[in-house]
Amino acid sequence: MWSTPSNLLIYRLTDAQQQDIDRICSILDAYPDLRSSRVQLQPPPGSKARVRFFQCRAY
Numbered sequence: 122m123w124s125t126p127s128n129l130l131i132y133r134l135t136d137a138q139q140q141d142i143d144r145i146c147s148i149l150d151a152y153p154d155l156r157s158s159r160v161q162l163q164p165p166p167g168s169k170a171r172v173r174f175f176q177c178r179a180y
Contacts, residue, residue, distance in 0.1 A: 128161060136165070156177055
């Protein structure tokens, strides 16, 4: 879901791995208007993982 116009919030069912981030970026890269969006990965309930923020492309 989009928590703000430029922040994509993704609720995870499992802890995120680098391959998950790469896959998300491969999807966003197909859309020029979304490439520089901020992505927030929300860990699953009960996880000790931290919330992760990243951008696929910085301009």
